[in-house]
Amino acid sequence: MHMADALISPVVGGTMFAVTAGIASYSVKKVQTKFDGKLELNEKKIPLMGVMGAFVFAAQMINFTIPGTGSSGHIGGGILLAALLGPYAGFLTMACILTIQALFFADGGLLALGCNIFNMGFYTCFIAYNLIYKKIVKNEISKKKIFIASLLSVITGLQLGAFSVVLETAFSGKTELPFGPFLLLMQPIHLAIGIIEGLITSAVISFVWNARPEILETIKSGQVHKKVSYKKIIIVLLCAIVLIGGVVSLYASSNPDGLEWSIEKITGSSEVEYTGAFHEFIGSVQEKIAFLPDYGFKNSSNEQMKSNIPVSAGTSVSGIIGSLLTAVLAILIGVTTNVYRKLKKGANQN
Template identity: 30%
Template sequence: MHVPDGFINAPVSVAAGAVAATAVAVSLRGARRELDERTAPLAGLVAAFIFAVQMLNFPVAAGTSGHLLGGALAAILVGPYTGVLCVSVVLLMQGILFADGGLTALGVNISNMAVVTVVVAYAVFRGLLRVLPAGRRSVTVAAFAGALLSVPGAAVMFTLFYALGGTTDVPIGKVFTAMAGVHVLIGIGEAVITAATVGAVIAVRPDLVHGARGLAAPLKLRVDGRLVDAPAAAAAPVPAAARSTRPLWISGLVTALVLAGFVSYYASSSPDGLEKVAADQGIDAKARHHAAADSPLADYSVKDVSDARLSGGLAGIIGVGVTVVVGTGIFWSVRRRRAEDLTAAATAAPAAR
């Protein structure tokens, strides 16, 4: 759902940019409460993983594909404020390095794909957790539902932006019907990917899943060659700070690199939901040339590398690497700012007496 330059006029694009900038600023403050020394590097990993999975377009209808938006996944894994930042980092890297999503439309894309998806998904997720029985299965079910609804939510927001500032004369009813219809199908894929990923992380480290706080992995004992849950008295919890995140971080990064560097070659080449709707309805009549179209990594391929498989794989690996470095740097800075604030508050408290 990356909106190119030229779909939305300048005034509405500027307004969307202001909305996106405000949302990012609020999220930077909110993320200070969500991030700690363990989750800050994991947030960078989440951003890199979303980048990788967004390269894996899956078919949803004849001649149409979809891909993960990632807002629901990020919000549930690392928190809603940090989730907005994760997806925003991905969109920034895609726009600057890969000419994917217009630079003048960056505010529109952040509003659609980062803010709306996170708000819708996390609201649904939290609402369902209040009524479902406490447990890991409920977290996975709520994640599925939140992700499912977040994609049509983003499609509705695009329709609103188009109604306010579309550059072509297409009836808004047609745009809404086409966008909502195809993105409901894409939402199913989003929900499956999100639920599967959240479920996998919960299975090994529920203490690191923001949306599953309070769940603890039961201690396992091997009895007669079988793993069984330990008795409650024996299942003393291990302090969270004492448990290393390195194995999860390494396995997650390797997975992202494999997905982007190898599996992405087999992704669907059909246009995604917005591209298909834009072509069918004439929304793309005034699309503009991307400012980064001459980037060495434009269109997810490395310039001057003739082999398509190698070119796409290298671009994906570079993208994952850059995203994890930039994302981790941002989240460590946010975490450090929180530590500085806490230190300042603790220092000021005795003086106030």
């Protein structure tokens, strides 16, 4: 559900970027957990932020087919991040994922970056997680509760995100995508995608709960367990990242995703043309920055074959490099936030 720049106007794009920046700034201030009665960032969580960001980046490369539709979908990962990191760290990690995708892989527009982070991060991490997931697992965590909470919260977050896409295009004056028909296509297809993502999310969270139940207890209660260890989870996730990003991504569905499918049903094409000088400018900037556009090498497939470089190599390289960049950015934000909070704490004491 990555929106392209052509779907929104500069005013909508700028407004949503400002809104998203405000939410990110607030999240930086709120990334904290209780430890010995004091509020501070849990340093043990920082590596997990990086690894979870890399895992979701790799997982988003895997488009699964939606039977009987000719469409495909991929996980958003917002509920997964919120459940394992907390809503604030989850939102910041999602922002890292989508920023890396837009900058270096041209997946989602630069102008639409604020929209994409809001649509895929805000509704899941702050609305669906707090109002649905957290309420269901509030008293006691179990596999059944994880399953129900994951399924309902993922579906709700994705439905809200899909509806937001329709609103943003409407506010942008995209007359080629009439509000009614676009809405009637976007909501059902993302309901189907949400069901599959909910099952995947439930499976991953259940694995973490079985391996390290104290991690979920920490997020649920806000109280850090002194003996909490992320090493086993991080090792398993690192192996999964290499496998998913480097190998499984080669077998992703080539069908258009839910957003592209909806656009194609209305316009006859999965893409909407750029309009205006600003769109041309921001598009050219992205083209220069993105060194692996659409998760492949910039040279054409014919040139790759002539140079004996398989086309699939670009996908594998993209999966590994993208995951690494996401991990580095997420960890950098976590470390920077922690340093900032310590400096602020020291200044207040003085």
